[in-house]
Amino acid sequence: MSDPSSRNAVVVCSWGEGREGLPSGAEEVLHIGRGLAAATGSALHWLIVGPLAQRASETAGRYGVTALRQLEDPKLVAGGADARVEALAVYCAHNEPRVLILHQTLEARSVAPRVAGRIDSAVVMNGIAVVSLGSGFEITATAYGGDTRVVYEVGPRPVIGFVANAVVPEPGSGAPVAAESIAVDLSAVKERIEVVERACFDGPRLDDAEIIVSGGRGLGQKDNYKLVEELAAALGGVAGASRPLVDDGWVDSSHQVGLTGRITRPNLYIAIGISGASQHMAGCSAAKTIVAINRDADAAIFQYARYGIVGDALEIVPALIRAAANRG
Amino acid sequence: MRVVVCVKEVLDPDAVNNYAVAGRLEIGADGRSLTQSAIPRLMNGYDEQAIEAALRLRDAGAAFTLCVVSAGNDPDKLLKHAAALGAEELVAIQIDPASLDHHAIALLLATQIESSGGADLVLCGRQASDDDQGVVPALIAEQLGLPVITVAREVKLEGTTLRVTRVTPEGDEIVRTPCPAVVTITNELGEPRYPTAAAKVKARRVKPSVVSPADLSLGESDLAPRVILKRQFVPEVQGNCDFLQGEPAAIAAQLIERLRADGTL
Numbered sequence: 001m002s003d004p005s006s007r008n009a010v011v012v013c014s015w016g017e018g019r020e021g022l023p024s025g026a027e028e029v030l031h032i033g034r035g036l037a038a039a040t041g042s043a044l045h046w047l048i049v050g051p052l053a054q055r056a057s058e059t060a061g062r063y064g065v066t067a068l069r070q071l072e073d074p075k076l077v078a079g080g081a082d083a084r085v086e087a088l089a090v091y092c093a094h095n096e097p098r099v100l101i102l103h104q105t106l107e108a109r110s111v112a113p114r115v116a117g118r119i120d121s122a123v124v125m126n127g128i129a130v131v132s133l134g135s136g137f138e139i140t141a142t143a144y145g146g147d148t149r150v151v152y153e154v155g156p157r158p159v160i161g162f163v164a165n166a167v168v169p170e171p172g173s174g175a176p177v178a179a180e181s182i183a184v185d186l187s188a189v190k191e192r193i194e195v196v197e198r199a200c201f202d203g204p205r206l207d208d209a210e211i212i213v214s215g216g217r218g219l220g221q222k223d224n225y226k227l228v229e230e231l232a233a234a235l236g237g238v239a240g241a242s243r244p245l246v247d248d249g250w251v252d253s254s255h256q257v258g259l260t261g262r263i264t265r266p267n268l269y270i271a272i273g274i275s276g277a278s279q280h281m282a283g284c285s286a287a288k289t290i291v292a293i294n295r296d297a298d299a300a301i302f303q304y305a306r307y308g309i310v311g312d313a314l315e316i317v318p319a320l321i322r323a324a325a326n327r328g
Numbered sequence: 329m330r331v332v333v334c335v336k337e338v339l340d341p342d343a344v345n346n347y348a349v350a351g352r353l354e355i356g357a358d359g360r361s362l363t364q365s366a367i368p369r370l371m372n373g374y375d376e377q378a379i380e381a382a383l384r385l386r387d388a389g390a391a392f393t394l395c396v397v398s399a400g401n402d403p404d405k406l407l408k409h410a411a412a413l414g415a416e417e418l419v420a421i422q423i424d425p426a427s428l429d430h431h432a433i434a435l436l437l438a439t440q441i442e443s444s445g446g447a448d449l450v451l452c453g454r455q456a457s458d459d460d461q462g463v464v465p466a467l468i469a470e471q472l473g474l475p476v477i478t479v480a481r482e483v484k485l486e487g488t489t490l491r492v493t494r495v496t497p498e499g500d501e502i503v504r505t506p507c508p509a510v511v512t513i514t515n516e517l518g519e520p521r522y523p524t525a526a527a528k529v530k531a532r533r534v535k536p537s538v539v540s541p542a543d544l545s546l547g548e549s550d551l552a553p554r555v556i557l558k559r560q561f562v563p564e565v566q567g568n569c570d571f572l573q574g575e576p577a578a579i580a581a582q583l584i585e586r587l588r589a590d591g592t593l
Contacts, residue, residue: 082475106496110478113430113463117470122554123430125461143459143560145341147348148355148362150459151559158554192475193505196491199498207497211593235593246516253481253495253516259460260515262497268592277345289592291583292569300349307586308569309579319580 003095003182005067009043010036011097012065013088015050015079015107023053024207025103025164027171030063032130032162033101037064040132042098045069047091049084050076052179060179062171072181080191084111087184089118096157099137101130104161112161122154126259128166145259146278146285165265165286201254204238206262211237211270212284214257215245218273218294219313222250227317228272234324240264242280258283272313276301293317329392329488329507331382332447334437334468335375335410336425337400341457343367348562359559361426371406374453378513379413380520381451381483386414390485392448393417399436400425404536411531412523418536419444421544429553434467436551439544442472448507449490454479454514462512469510477503481516 012033014023030046037044043066048056052070060068071091075083084107092100092115100115102108104125116123128149129140136155142163143150206212213235215228225245232239240257241250257264259282269287274280276292276299284290285304292305293313302308309316339362347353347364356363382394395417396410407418421436428436441447450472455462469476481500482493490509494501495516523531541551572579572586587593 106479109462110466110476113466114470114476116463117431117434117467120431123463123467124555125463138558141461144339144344144348145457145460147344147353147562148560149563150557151561153556153558154554192509193477193503195501196504197500197502199494199496199501201497201499205497243515247518252499254497254499260454268587276349278348279341279345289587289590291587302569302571303565303567305569307583308571309583310571311576311579315576316579319576320583323577323580323584 003069005043006045006069006095006097008096008098009045009066010040011045011047011100013047013049013100013102014053015048015084016053023103023105025105026053027059027063027169028164028167029101029103029162030059030065031167031169034064036099036101036130036132040098043067045097047071048179049087050079057176057179060177061174063169064172064174065177068177068179070179070181071184073184073186075186075189075191078191081107081111081114081193082191083186083189085114085118086186086189088115090184091182092119092121092157099157100159102159102161104163108161112159116159122158123160124152124154124158125161127160127162130160142259142282144278146282163282164263206238206240206255206257206264209238209264209266211235211268212240212257212264212266212287213237213270213272214240214242214274214284215272216242216274216280217244218275220273224314225250227313227321231270231272231317231321231324234321235268237266237268242274242277271301271305272317274301275299276304329390329448330395330445331385331392331449331451332395332397332441333375333378333382333410333415333451334464335379335396335398335403335406336372336453336456337369337398337403337406338372338456338458340368340370341373353562355560355562360557361560371409372453372456372458374455374457374513374515376453376520377515377517378451378453379410379415381480381511381513381517383414383521385483385485388484395419395444395447397421397437397440399423399433407536408531408534409523411534412527413521414527418534420536420538422538422540427553428551429555430461430463431467431554432551434464434471436541436544436546437464438468438471439546440539441468443544446508448488450474450508450510451483452510452512454512465510465512472508472510474508474510475505476510476512477505478512479514480511481514483511483513
């Protein structure tokens with residue numbers, strides 16, 4: 001468990017989640033970590049909890065990681081939260097990193113504050129930027145569903161969660177970094193939460209989609225959501241939705257884009273009948289191009305859009321489906 | 329059994345959003361708080377749904393005392409609403425929330441829960457709609473040494489075992505844990521109920537028990553903030569929208585053409 005070189009290091013923490021490959025958002029937090037390490041003259045460590053992600057060594061090299069560490073224990077393979085929290089808390093207590101930063105997945109959202117609680121550290125979530133300030137940090141985070149930003153000041157050794165679309169990662173070209181494993185004694189940990197039925201969504205994920213077509217209440221009625229699905233299919237994209245549609249039971253919550261849903265970063269985001277509430281924009285404002293279709297010319301969504309269409313979605317979307325199909 | 333629901337008062341997030349969308353959201357002279365006095369204060373929506381989750385357990389036949397606790401300047405209004413919905417115990421922890429961070433709030437809530445007989449189940453909203461941090465439930469769980477299950481859309485009791493459906497990016501997940509535990513509720517739980525007029529009248533007479541940090545043997549050093557809010561600001565949105573005009577077919581052709589020309593499609 002002891003890893004003296006990580007004392008005062010900037011430590012980026014990840015674990016494999018869901019599908020194969022690197023955990024999503026890892027490069028974004030590595031990018032943030034690299035900046036913090038440079039600003040504070042610290043080493044940059046990448047700590048992987050449990051099985052090593054594919055290509056971790058190469059990715060570590062590209063972001064200037066000075067040490068790639070893997071916390072190893074059979075209990076971390078199963079991915080239970082109690083094991084993760086204990087492993088991270090023991091690691092932090094032993095090695096006193098300068099800061100522990102995580103990409104804010106749903107699981108990280110509960111692991112981060114639990115670790116902070118256990119080691120009695122400050123914790124801030126929804127981070128979008130951070131600068132060092134003396135021995136502490138100043139963190140900019142979103143609040144009010146994205147309507148405002150807040151700036152928090154914390155002392156040394158905080159735990160910070162970052163939303164994935166806060167930055168655009170810029171990989172460098174460093175040589176791969178060999179992983180070294182650190183054993184951790186989790187014999188006393190007993191997982192208290194038993195998973196009875198795993199989530200098993202195997203369709204395309206909003207998180208990874210290059211093209212997303214989303215619908216909101218402006219569609220009028222549930223039946224009209226099929227237009228969103230049809231346009232998504234015609235463009236080779238994935239269908240999303242704003243929170244009201246999920247709350248009203250029009251679509252499954254796995255389609256929800258927004259602060260309390262999926263944080264996406266597609267090339268193209270087409271918002272149909274979505275007003276542009278900040279809660280929603282928090283999940284799509286990092287899209288390269290936003291197209292908005294809304295009956296209300298004053299809808300906030302047009303402030304974010306590159307292309308705007310003021311009109312009835314029920315007339316425009318069918319025309320778009322035909323135009324998209326006509327690839328000639 | 330005893331079920332404790334923690335609730336927080338927030339500025340109406342829809343009203344805040346309306347001001348933001350209209351470009352009229354302003355930060356006060358302190359640089360930290362929103363100035364619009366017209367924005368109503370109400371119970372955090374997710375917390376209201378946490379109360380609803382408790383009431384649904386009761387509907388399903390579970391027998392328990394429902395305790396609703398809030399920490400703030402004036403939690404009376406929230407607590408009376410909770411009483412009208414069927415909470416038997418109401419606790420107001422009297423503090424100025426602006427002076428505290430999430431660790432301190434969690435410490436107050438956990439200490440109150442512990443010193444008043446503990447809880448078999450602690451229900452919280454997944455996050456507060458003002459700061460969106462969502463860390464207090466996990467910090468309470470750590471204080472009390474309890475497991476935490478987040479983003480629940482459904483909570484069931486099978487004897488003294490909780491069966492919870494969580495909303496994850498990969499779809500619903502069902503988990504189980506013996507009580508006691510902390511569970512956070514997400515918006516997918518659905519609409520919370522309203523109290524009846526008769527229950528509201530009756531609740532007017534209910535007096536919450538008022539607790540101070542000193543009553544919980546917590547002093548200034550215990551509650552010293554680790555996270556300090558320095559500033560709040562309204563982000564600027566750069567509008568450069570090209571509005572496409574014409575008949576639907578013409579607009580559609582134009583849009584697809586522009587997106588292809590940009591290399592977006």
